[in-house]
Amino acid sequence: MMDQSVVTKKRTDRCVTGIEALDSILNGGIPRGNAVLITGSCGTGKTTLSIEFLIHGALMGENGVFFSVTESSDKLLSNMMPYDFFDESLLTTQKLSIIDMQDIYKKLDLEKIEFSFEDIDKLIKEISDIVRKKGAKRMVIDSITSICFHLKTEEKIRTFILKLGSSLRDTKCTSLLVSEILPSDARYSTYGVEEAIADGIILMGNLERRGDLLRTLQVVKMRGTSHSRAKYVLDITSLGILMVPLLKGGGS
Protein backbone atom coordinates (compact mmCIF):
# COMPACT_ATOMS: atom_id res chain seq x y z
CA MET A 1 0.00 0.00 0.00
CA MET A 2 1.38 3.38 -1.00
CA ASP A 3 2.74 5.65 1.76
CA GLN A 4 0.25 8.48 2.43
CA SER A 5 2.93 11.19 2.06
CA VAL A 6 3.80 9.83 -1.40
CA VAL A 7 0.14 9.81 -2.37
CA THR A 8 -0.23 13.42 -1.20
CA LYS A 9 2.87 14.49 -3.12
CA LYS A 10 1.60 12.81 -6.27
CA ARG A 11 -1.78 14.48 -5.94
CA THR A 12 -0.38 17.98 -5.52
CA ASP A 13 2.33 17.89 -8.18
CA ARG A 14 0.55 20.26 -10.55
CA CYS A 15 1.59 23.06 -12.80
CA VAL A 16 -1.09 25.65 -12.01
CA THR A 17 -1.81 27.44 -15.29
CA GLY A 18 -3.20 30.54 -13.57
CA ILE A 19 -6.14 30.47 -15.97
CA GLU A 20 -8.77 29.88 -13.30
CA ALA A 21 -11.35 28.07 -15.41
CA LEU A 22 -8.72 25.83 -17.03
CA ASP A 23 -7.27 24.87 -13.65
CA SER A 24 -10.79 24.01 -12.55
CA ILE A 25 -11.33 21.86 -15.66
CA LEU A 26 -8.04 20.07 -14.92
CA ASN A 27 -8.71 19.59 -11.21
CA GLY A 28 -5.91 21.91 -10.16
CA GLY A 29 -3.67 22.32 -13.18
CA ILE A 30 -1.55 20.36 -15.63
CA PRO A 31 0.33 17.40 -14.09
CA ARG A 32 3.87 18.65 -13.82
CA GLY A 33 6.20 17.63 -16.61
CA ASN A 34 3.41 16.91 -19.09
CA ALA A 35 3.84 17.89 -22.74
CA VAL A 36 0.47 19.23 -23.84
CA LEU A 37 -0.69 19.85 -27.38
CA ILE A 38 -2.61 23.11 -27.70
CA THR A 39 -4.33 22.56 -30.99
CA GLY A 40 -6.76 24.51 -33.13
CA SER A 41 -7.29 26.47 -36.29
CA CYS A 42 -6.33 30.10 -36.74
CA GLY A 43 -7.72 32.73 -34.43
CA THR A 44 -8.80 30.33 -31.71
CA GLY A 45 -6.53 31.72 -28.99
CA LYS A 46 -3.72 29.15 -28.84
CA THR A 47 -0.85 31.65 -28.63
CA THR A 48 -2.78 33.84 -26.21
CA LEU A 49 -3.42 30.93 -23.86
CA SER A 50 0.22 29.86 -24.07
CA ILE A 51 1.46 33.37 -23.29
CA GLU A 52 -0.87 33.66 -20.32
CA PHE A 53 0.35 30.27 -19.03
CA LEU A 54 3.93 31.55 -19.05
CA ILE A 55 3.14 34.96 -17.53
CA HIS A 56 1.21 33.44 -14.62
CA GLY A 57 4.03 30.97 -14.11
CA ALA A 58 6.64 33.72 -14.02
CA LEU A 59 4.52 35.68 -11.53
CA MET A 60 4.43 32.54 -9.35
CA GLY A 61 8.20 32.20 -9.50
CA GLU A 62 8.37 29.59 -12.27
CA ASN A 63 10.63 30.71 -15.10
CA GLY A 64 9.27 30.23 -18.59
CA VAL A 65 10.59 30.16 -22.13
CA PHE A 66 8.59 30.87 -25.28
CA PHE A 67 10.15 29.42 -28.43
CA SER A 68 8.54 31.29 -31.29
CA VAL A 69 8.76 29.83 -34.76
CA THR A 70 6.26 32.00 -36.60
CA GLU A 71 6.02 35.34 -34.79
CA SER A 72 8.74 37.81 -33.90
CA SER A 73 9.50 38.51 -30.24
CA ASP A 74 8.43 42.16 -30.71
CA LYS A 75 4.99 41.08 -31.88
CA LEU A 76 4.65 38.62 -28.99
CA LEU A 77 5.65 41.30 -26.52
CA SER A 78 2.97 43.60 -27.90
CA ASN A 79 0.44 40.78 -27.33
CA MET A 80 1.46 40.58 -23.67
CA MET A 81 1.12 44.29 -22.95
CA PRO A 82 -2.70 44.49 -22.82
CA TYR A 83 -2.83 42.11 -19.85
CA ASP A 84 -3.45 43.98 -16.58
CA PHE A 85 -1.27 41.45 -14.75
CA PHE A 86 1.72 41.62 -17.12
CA ASP A 87 4.88 43.14 -15.70
CA GLU A 88 7.73 44.05 -18.05
CA SER A 89 10.25 43.27 -15.32
CA LEU A 90 9.48 39.57 -15.91
CA LEU A 91 11.41 39.92 -19.15
CA THR A 92 14.23 42.08 -17.82
CA THR A 93 14.79 39.69 -14.90
CA GLN A 94 14.68 36.71 -17.27
CA LYS A 95 11.75 35.10 -15.45
CA LEU A 96 10.20 35.11 -18.89
CA SER A 97 12.23 34.64 -22.08
CA ILE A 98 11.20 34.83 -25.71
CA ILE A 99 13.45 32.98 -28.14
CA ASP A 100 13.13 33.37 -31.89
CA MET A 101 13.48 29.92 -33.41
CA GLN A 102 15.00 31.44 -36.54
CA ASP A 103 17.98 32.53 -34.40
CA ILE A 104 18.44 28.91 -33.26
CA TYR A 105 18.19 27.65 -36.83
CA LYS A 106 20.82 30.19 -37.86
CA LYS A 107 23.14 29.25 -34.99
CA LEU A 108 22.86 25.52 -35.69
CA ASP A 109 23.01 25.93 -39.45
CA LEU A 110 19.47 24.54 -39.80
CA GLU A 111 18.16 26.98 -42.35
CA LYS A 112 17.07 24.21 -44.67
CA ILE A 113 13.89 22.54 -45.92
CA GLU A 114 14.41 19.14 -44.28
CA PHE A 115 16.18 18.19 -41.06
CA SER A 116 18.18 15.02 -40.71
CA PHE A 117 18.21 12.87 -37.55
CA GLU A 118 21.47 14.56 -36.56
CA ASP A 119 19.81 17.95 -36.99
CA ILE A 120 16.97 16.79 -34.72
CA ASP A 121 19.49 15.86 -32.02
CA LYS A 122 21.22 19.26 -32.33
CA LEU A 123 17.90 21.09 -32.09
CA ILE A 124 16.74 19.12 -29.06
CA LYS A 125 20.05 19.67 -27.28
CA GLU A 126 19.84 23.41 -27.93
CA ILE A 127 16.24 23.65 -26.69
CA SER A 128 17.06 21.58 -23.58
CA ASP A 129 20.20 23.62 -22.86
CA ILE A 130 18.21 26.86 -23.03
CA VAL A 131 15.51 25.46 -20.73
CA ARG A 132 18.13 24.29 -18.21
CA LYS A 133 20.18 27.48 -18.37
CA LYS A 134 17.09 29.59 -17.70
CA GLY A 135 15.92 27.25 -14.94
CA ALA A 136 12.60 27.10 -16.76
CA LYS A 137 9.72 25.12 -15.33
CA ARG A 138 7.43 26.07 -18.22
CA MET A 139 8.01 26.06 -21.94
CA VAL A 140 5.99 26.87 -25.03
CA ILE A 141 6.85 25.95 -28.61
CA ASP A 142 4.72 27.93 -31.08
CA SER A 143 4.26 26.15 -33.25
CA ILE A 144 5.30 22.50 -33.24
CA THR A 145 3.62 22.23 -36.66
CA SER A 146 6.18 24.61 -38.16
CA ILE A 147 9.06 22.53 -36.77
CA CYS A 148 7.43 19.28 -37.96
CA PHE A 149 7.22 20.80 -41.43
CA HIS A 150 11.02 20.47 -41.57
CA LEU A 151 10.91 16.87 -40.35
CA LYS A 152 8.74 15.56 -43.18
CA THR A 153 8.38 11.93 -42.05
CA GLU A 154 6.31 10.36 -39.29
CA GLU A 155 9.42 8.67 -37.97
CA LYS A 156 11.32 11.95 -37.57
CA ILE A 157 8.37 13.69 -35.97
CA ARG A 158 7.95 10.85 -33.50
CA THR A 159 11.68 10.88 -32.75
CA PHE A 160 11.69 14.65 -32.20
CA ILE A 161 8.76 14.76 -29.80
CA LEU A 162 9.82 11.65 -27.85
CA LYS A 163 13.43 12.80 -27.48
CA LEU A 164 12.33 16.32 -26.52
CA GLY A 165 10.08 14.92 -23.79
CA SER A 166 12.79 12.58 -22.58
CA SER A 167 15.49 15.27 -22.46
CA LEU A 168 13.28 17.57 -20.40
CA ARG A 169 11.96 14.90 -18.06
CA ASP A 170 14.44 15.49 -15.25
CA THR A 171 13.82 19.27 -15.37
CA LYS A 172 10.09 18.66 -14.66
CA CYS A 173 9.37 21.33 -17.24
CA THR A 174 5.73 21.49 -18.31
CA SER A 175 5.45 22.17 -22.02
CA LEU A 176 2.74 23.53 -24.26
CA LEU A 177 3.21 22.59 -27.90
CA VAL A 178 1.06 24.71 -30.21
CA SER A 179 -0.36 22.76 -33.11
CA GLU A 180 -2.11 24.29 -36.11
CA ILE A 181 -4.92 22.39 -37.77
CA LEU A 182 -7.53 23.26 -40.35
CA PRO A 183 -11.11 23.84 -39.18
CA SER A 184 -12.21 20.81 -41.15
CA ASP A 185 -9.56 18.50 -39.67
CA ALA A 186 -10.86 15.45 -37.87
CA ARG A 187 -7.43 14.98 -36.24
CA TYR A 188 -5.86 17.07 -33.49
CA SER A 189 -2.55 17.58 -35.27
CA THR A 190 -1.36 18.12 -38.82
CA TYR A 191 0.75 15.00 -39.00
CA GLY A 192 -1.24 12.80 -36.64
CA VAL A 193 1.85 11.82 -34.67
CA GLU A 194 1.98 14.73 -32.25
CA GLU A 195 -1.38 13.95 -30.69
CA ALA A 196 -0.53 10.30 -30.11
CA ILE A 197 2.63 11.13 -28.19
CA ALA A 198 1.54 14.20 -26.28
CA ASP A 199 0.50 13.73 -22.65
CA GLY A 200 -2.42 16.05 -23.13
CA ILE A 201 -4.54 17.63 -25.84
CA ILE A 202 -6.39 20.93 -25.40
CA LEU A 203 -8.55 21.61 -28.43
CA MET A 204 -9.44 25.20 -29.24
CA GLY A 205 -11.97 25.98 -31.91
CA ASN A 206 -14.36 28.37 -33.56
CA LEU A 207 -17.94 27.16 -33.23
CA GLU A 208 -20.55 28.65 -35.49
CA ARG A 209 -24.03 28.81 -34.02
CA ARG A 210 -26.80 30.60 -35.90
CA GLY A 211 -24.26 32.86 -37.59
CA ASP A 212 -22.33 33.69 -34.39
CA LEU A 213 -18.73 32.55 -34.06
CA LEU A 214 -17.83 31.40 -30.56
CA ARG A 215 -14.29 30.67 -29.37
CA THR A 216 -14.27 27.29 -27.62
CA LEU A 217 -11.93 25.13 -25.57
CA GLN A 218 -12.15 21.45 -24.73
CA VAL A 219 -9.69 19.20 -22.91
CA VAL A 220 -9.64 16.04 -24.97
CA LYS A 221 -6.95 14.20 -23.04
CA MET A 222 -4.65 14.80 -20.05
CA ARG A 223 -2.53 12.02 -18.57
CA GLY A 224 -2.21 11.95 -14.82
CA THR A 225 -5.50 13.61 -13.93
CA SER A 226 -9.22 13.36 -14.30
CA HIS A 227 -10.69 16.32 -16.13
CA SER A 228 -13.84 17.77 -17.59
CA ARG A 229 -14.39 16.87 -21.25
CA ALA A 230 -17.13 19.47 -21.73
CA LYS A 231 -16.76 22.29 -24.22
CA TYR A 232 -16.38 25.84 -22.93
CA VAL A 233 -16.73 29.25 -24.57
CA LEU A 234 -13.92 31.65 -23.89
CA ASP A 235 -13.24 35.36 -24.05
CA ILE A 236 -9.81 36.97 -24.19
CA THR A 237 -9.79 39.97 -21.84
CA SER A 238 -7.31 42.25 -20.15
CA LEU A 239 -7.77 40.07 -17.04
CA GLY A 240 -6.82 36.99 -19.06
CA ILE A 241 -8.85 34.20 -20.55
CA LEU A 242 -12.29 33.74 -19.02
CA MET A 243 -14.51 30.74 -19.72
CA VAL A 244 -18.13 29.67 -19.31
CA PRO A 245 -19.84 26.41 -20.27
CA LEU A 246 -21.16 26.13 -23.82
CA LEU A 247 -24.95 26.24 -23.76
CA LYS A 248 -26.50 23.20 -25.31
CA GLY A 249 -30.18 24.16 -25.50
CA GLY A 250 -31.77 25.23 -28.74
CA GLY A 251 -29.89 22.84 -31.04
CA SER A 252 -27.03 23.78 -33.41
Add this chain to the structure above:
Amino acid sequence: MEVKLTSVDKLVSKLNELADGTALALRVGLSAYLDSLRGILEGYANKANVECIYVTATIPAASIIGALDVLEIKIDHVHFIDCVSHTMLGTVGTKKDDILLVESPTMLENIMLKVEFLSRKIGSKKKIVLFDSLNSLCIHNDLKIVSEFLHILVNNMRAKNITTILLTIEEHGTEEIKNMLNLVCDETLILGSE
Protein backbone atom coordinates in the same frame (compact mmCIF):
# COMPACT_ATOMS: atom_id res chain seq x y z
CA MET B 1 -43.36 33.54 -4.08
CA GLU B 2 -44.98 36.52 -5.82
CA VAL B 3 -45.32 39.84 -4.07
CA LYS B 4 -47.32 42.73 -5.58
CA LEU B 5 -45.83 46.13 -4.82
CA THR B 6 -47.82 49.34 -4.79
CA SER B 7 -44.97 51.82 -5.09
CA VAL B 8 -41.31 52.26 -6.00
CA ASP B 9 -40.52 52.96 -2.33
CA LYS B 10 -41.78 49.47 -1.49
CA LEU B 11 -39.50 48.09 -4.23
CA VAL B 12 -36.51 49.90 -2.72
CA SER B 13 -37.37 48.53 0.76
CA LYS B 14 -37.59 45.01 -0.64
CA LEU B 15 -34.23 45.38 -2.39
CA ASN B 16 -32.61 46.53 0.83
CA GLU B 17 -33.98 43.45 2.60
CA LEU B 18 -32.67 40.97 0.04
CA ALA B 19 -29.91 38.57 1.05
CA ASP B 20 -26.80 38.71 -1.12
CA GLY B 21 -26.88 36.21 -3.94
CA THR B 22 -30.66 36.29 -4.34
CA ALA B 23 -32.16 35.80 -7.78
CA LEU B 24 -35.09 38.15 -8.14
CA ALA B 25 -37.68 38.26 -10.92
CA LEU B 26 -39.01 41.81 -11.26
CA ARG B 27 -42.15 42.08 -13.37
CA VAL B 28 -43.01 45.68 -14.14
CA GLY B 29 -45.83 47.30 -16.06
CA LEU B 30 -44.76 49.46 -19.01
CA SER B 31 -45.83 52.60 -17.21
CA ALA B 32 -43.66 51.68 -14.21
CA TYR B 33 -40.53 50.81 -16.20
CA LEU B 34 -38.62 54.07 -15.73
CA ASP B 35 -39.73 54.35 -12.12
CA SER B 36 -38.45 50.87 -11.41
CA LEU B 37 -35.05 51.80 -12.91
CA ARG B 38 -35.00 54.89 -10.71
CA GLY B 39 -35.81 52.74 -7.71
CA ILE B 40 -33.10 50.18 -8.43
CA LEU B 41 -30.32 52.55 -9.50
CA GLU B 42 -30.98 55.60 -7.37
CA GLY B 43 -33.17 54.48 -4.50
CA TYR B 44 -31.23 51.29 -3.85
CA ALA B 45 -27.81 51.01 -5.55
CA ASN B 46 -26.68 54.63 -5.16
CA LYS B 47 -27.74 54.90 -1.54
CA ALA B 48 -26.40 51.48 -0.51
CA ASN B 49 -23.13 52.03 -2.42
CA VAL B 50 -23.73 49.03 -4.64
CA GLU B 51 -22.15 48.67 -8.08
CA CYS B 52 -24.63 47.73 -10.77
CA ILE B 53 -23.82 45.58 -13.81
CA TYR B 54 -26.61 46.60 -16.20
CA VAL B 55 -27.18 44.21 -19.09
CA THR B 56 -29.37 45.77 -21.74
CA ALA B 57 -30.96 43.65 -24.41
CA THR B 58 -33.83 46.08 -25.13
CA ILE B 59 -32.41 49.45 -26.13
CA PRO B 60 -28.82 50.67 -26.58
CA ALA B 61 -26.91 51.61 -23.46
CA ALA B 62 -26.40 55.11 -24.83
CA SER B 63 -30.19 55.60 -24.94
CA ILE B 64 -30.55 54.37 -21.37
CA ILE B 65 -27.77 56.70 -20.25
CA GLY B 66 -29.60 59.55 -21.99
CA ALA B 67 -32.87 58.67 -20.26
CA LEU B 68 -31.19 58.38 -16.85
CA ASP B 69 -29.50 61.69 -17.45
CA VAL B 70 -32.86 63.35 -18.09
CA LEU B 71 -34.17 61.79 -14.88
CA GLU B 72 -31.04 63.12 -13.13
CA ILE B 73 -30.02 59.66 -11.94
CA LYS B 74 -26.29 59.33 -11.24
CA ILE B 75 -24.67 56.42 -13.04
CA ASP B 76 -21.08 56.50 -11.76
CA HIS B 77 -21.63 53.09 -10.20
CA VAL B 78 -23.35 51.57 -13.26
CA HIS B 79 -21.43 49.38 -15.71
CA PHE B 80 -23.20 48.62 -18.96
CA ILE B 81 -23.21 45.51 -21.11
CA ASP B 82 -24.93 46.42 -24.37
CA CYS B 83 -26.32 43.54 -26.44
CA VAL B 84 -28.19 45.77 -28.87
CA SER B 85 -25.91 48.40 -30.40
CA HIS B 86 -23.82 45.99 -32.46
CA THR B 87 -26.94 44.74 -34.25
CA MET B 88 -27.46 48.27 -35.57
CA LEU B 89 -24.50 48.47 -37.92
CA GLY B 90 -22.98 51.91 -38.28
CA THR B 91 -24.77 53.37 -35.30
CA VAL B 92 -22.45 52.18 -32.53
CA GLY B 93 -20.94 55.64 -32.44
CA THR B 94 -18.06 56.54 -30.18
CA LYS B 95 -16.70 53.60 -28.25
CA LYS B 96 -17.09 54.21 -24.54
CA ASP B 97 -14.96 52.53 -21.89
CA ASP B 98 -17.91 52.19 -19.56
CA ILE B 99 -20.00 50.24 -22.07
CA LEU B 100 -19.04 46.70 -23.03
CA LEU B 101 -20.55 45.49 -26.28
CA VAL B 102 -21.83 42.01 -27.01
CA GLU B 103 -22.20 41.38 -30.73
CA SER B 104 -25.71 39.98 -30.52
CA PRO B 105 -28.41 39.03 -27.96
CA THR B 106 -27.94 35.47 -29.28
CA MET B 107 -24.41 35.29 -27.87
CA LEU B 108 -25.56 34.30 -24.40
CA GLU B 109 -22.21 32.85 -23.35
CA ASN B 110 -20.56 36.16 -24.24
CA ILE B 111 -23.06 37.96 -22.03
CA MET B 112 -22.02 35.69 -19.15
CA LEU B 113 -18.37 36.31 -19.95
CA LYS B 114 -18.82 40.09 -19.88
CA VAL B 115 -20.67 39.83 -16.56
CA GLU B 116 -17.79 37.72 -15.22
CA PHE B 117 -15.25 40.24 -16.51
CA LEU B 118 -17.01 43.21 -14.92
CA SER B 119 -17.54 41.39 -11.65
CA ARG B 120 -13.77 40.76 -11.44
CA LYS B 121 -12.91 44.29 -12.55
CA ILE B 122 -15.18 45.80 -9.88
CA GLY B 123 -13.44 43.69 -7.27
CA SER B 124 -14.72 43.18 -3.76
CA LYS B 125 -17.31 45.98 -3.74
CA LYS B 126 -20.90 44.84 -3.35
CA LYS B 127 -22.60 44.44 -6.71
CA ILE B 128 -25.84 43.44 -8.42
CA VAL B 129 -26.61 42.33 -11.96
CA LEU B 130 -29.66 43.89 -13.58
CA PHE B 131 -30.98 42.21 -16.72
CA ASP B 132 -33.17 44.42 -18.91
CA SER B 133 -35.13 42.62 -20.16
CA LEU B 134 -35.94 38.93 -20.48
CA ASN B 135 -38.68 39.69 -23.01
CA SER B 136 -36.14 41.16 -25.42
CA LEU B 137 -33.81 38.23 -24.95
CA CYS B 138 -36.62 35.83 -25.81
CA ILE B 139 -37.19 37.59 -29.13
CA HIS B 140 -33.74 36.44 -30.25
CA ASN B 141 -33.43 33.09 -28.48
CA ASP B 142 -35.71 30.16 -27.85
CA LEU B 143 -36.93 29.55 -24.34
CA LYS B 144 -34.89 26.39 -23.80
CA ILE B 145 -31.53 28.09 -24.26
CA VAL B 146 -32.62 31.15 -22.27
CA SER B 147 -33.64 28.88 -19.37
CA GLU B 148 -30.24 27.19 -19.50
CA PHE B 149 -28.50 30.56 -19.69
CA LEU B 150 -30.40 31.94 -16.70
CA HIS B 151 -29.82 28.80 -14.64
CA ILE B 152 -26.06 28.99 -15.13
CA LEU B 153 -25.87 32.78 -14.75
CA VAL B 154 -27.97 32.86 -11.58
CA ASN B 155 -26.06 29.99 -9.97
CA ASN B 156 -22.74 31.60 -10.82
CA MET B 157 -23.85 34.88 -9.30
CA ARG B 158 -25.28 33.11 -6.27
CA ALA B 159 -21.92 31.44 -5.64
CA LYS B 160 -20.31 34.89 -5.67
CA ASN B 161 -23.02 36.45 -3.44
CA ILE B 162 -24.12 38.74 -6.25
CA THR B 163 -27.84 39.48 -6.46
CA THR B 164 -29.40 39.09 -9.91
CA ILE B 165 -32.49 41.10 -10.91
CA LEU B 166 -34.26 39.78 -14.00
CA LEU B 167 -36.58 42.42 -15.39
CA THR B 168 -39.62 41.59 -17.52
CA ILE B 169 -42.35 43.83 -18.88
CA GLU B 170 -45.74 42.49 -17.81
CA GLU B 171 -47.56 43.48 -20.99
CA HIS B 172 -45.04 41.51 -23.10
CA GLY B 173 -44.77 38.55 -20.76
CA THR B 174 -45.97 35.04 -21.46
CA GLU B 175 -46.80 32.08 -19.23
CA GLU B 176 -43.63 30.35 -20.45
CA ILE B 177 -41.44 33.28 -19.38
CA LYS B 178 -43.17 33.41 -15.98
CA ASN B 179 -42.67 29.69 -15.47
CA MET B 180 -39.03 29.94 -16.48
CA LEU B 181 -38.47 32.75 -13.96
CA ASN B 182 -40.27 30.81 -11.23
CA LEU B 183 -37.84 27.97 -11.82
CA VAL B 184 -34.62 29.97 -11.50
CA CYS B 185 -35.59 32.82 -9.16
CA ASP B 186 -35.96 32.88 -5.39
CA GLU B 187 -38.58 35.61 -5.39
CA THR B 188 -40.87 37.52 -7.73
CA LEU B 189 -41.86 41.16 -7.28
CA ILE B 190 -44.59 42.77 -9.38
CA LEU B 191 -44.78 46.53 -9.80
CA GLY B 192 -47.24 48.64 -11.74
CA SER B 193 -49.21 45.74 -13.12
CA GLU B 194 -53.01 45.98 -13.34
